[in-house]
Amino acid sequence: MITECPHCESKVDCIEKGVVDIDIEHTHIPAKYVLLECKVCHNPLLGISELIQTGEDDWEWDSASRLWPSPETEIDWDIPEIARNSLIEAKICFKAKAYSACAVMCGRSIEGVCKHHDPKIKTLAGGLKKLREDGVIDDRIYGWGEALRENRNLGAHATTEKVAKDDARDLLDFSVAICEYVFVLNAKFERFQKRRAKT
Template identity: 35%
Template sequence: MAHNDRRVGDSIRVFCSHCEVNTAGRIEGILHDDETDDEGRPVLGILLQLVRCSHCQSGLLVQSWDHPDGWQDSNTLWPGPQSKLSPLVPHRLQLAHQEAELCFSAKAYMATVVMVRRTLEGVCADQGATAKVLMRALEELRDSGKIEGRLFDWAQDLRVLGNQGAHFSDAEVSREDAEDALALAEALLDYIYVLAVRYEEFSKRRQRTRTAEPPRLLDSLRGVTEDGQQQP
């Protein structure tokens, strides 16, 4: 397979996961890593590049694929996007959300919303929903009080957008829609696994505090009994 030459010192467009911008980067090193068939013949040209971001000067590992028109689809392999999710979010759901973030960083916006939809399915399963159809599972979470009005509307919108990405059609998913889908999914995860848990802990702590409060000082000095009668 003939390669379209790239050289150390060339500039390419990359997504920098350090400063989270699409920018130019300088190639500092190159390694060809072709995929081959069972007989060792190259079937896909893959180029790994060590790139320095021109914006923050950090290093990146970037992957590109050979194409008749030149190397295509520069995808940042390392470092991956930094997840903002709380460790309270279950690990499997964190992985699904991180994969959606990776899709977004690779400009695969349809794949991003499909992974967001998969994250929603994981939330429903983790929260005990039994319906197989995602729309019905979300309704179960709403009816059980685990998600409320606006969050339910958000989740349904994400489900519809994920369906759009999953089924072949002429409809496209914009960068803005994919970015919003990630943000809304993150808000949903935070609400269910962080805010709701913290509120429950806060409420229990306040209840314990009220139960353990000592008698009012003035009542103690006056010797007032529990039924409000003055002690002799």
């Protein structure tokens, strides 16, 4: 069975070590959890695979989607699509060592946060100010956002300056942190306060 090995950073052939058959949300599409061992580095992996139709009477197990170690492109589902898609692409760019493109995608994800808050927002600079004014982000997160905006510009415009790997990693971490702060933690805190108000 084929799956993506994070240690080998590529799709690898694996030895199947164990199988548990499942019925995904009662769709009756045969699927299974598989414990795998990478044939190259011998590390363990857990995946999920579905049986797919490849011909009129032919069925084959699809390559396994990795569940553990959890894929780097995993983004919290509470983050809305407008920011989420750019975050996923930023992670893909980073993995592909395309650091300037990663910086651009990080900026785009924060642009998504701004647009989600106020669809009339035209620029990232204006959007960040609005988020701060409306109390969605505080001064520190605003500072991260500004750093992101400056580096986004560096990545987006044709200059000879490149975004360094370390900078791209920090920008990526800031982007994920801003999105989680705005969409995951704020919502969690609101729910927490509502529960407290009830008791």
